[in-house]
Amino acid sequence: MKPSPKPPVVACPTCGAAVSWTAASRWKPFCSERCKMIDLGQWATERYRVPAEEQEPEDGAPPTQ
Template sequence: MSASEPVVKPRIVRCPACGGDSIYASTNPFRPFCSDRCKSMDFGAWASENFRVPDPTPPDDLPFGDPKVH
């Protein structure tokens, strides 16, 4: 590194799993997570469908606008 290159401080972000500090840089293989443990816990939650996006589509046997359901 030459004297003319600026020193870049690593960006610190909040770990989405534990809320702790996490270095957001290419040197952190777990980014945005702080550790392999937090990354694995998050992946496990997705894999077990703990994180879901609600689907407003009714079941096939209950069409939209069914007057019997209120």
């Protein structure tokens, strides 16, 4: 019988703590609900942003402002 492979360990995005990637890790990839909520708060206050490029309108009309 083969030994089961060790589950991957990731770093919590908020505090850097080691988190086993298993079903028992309830808040993965975060180490706790607290770290999860801190991360959500960063998105809600727009401290985290996804970069985007402005796109030209498809119909050739000038952009509205």
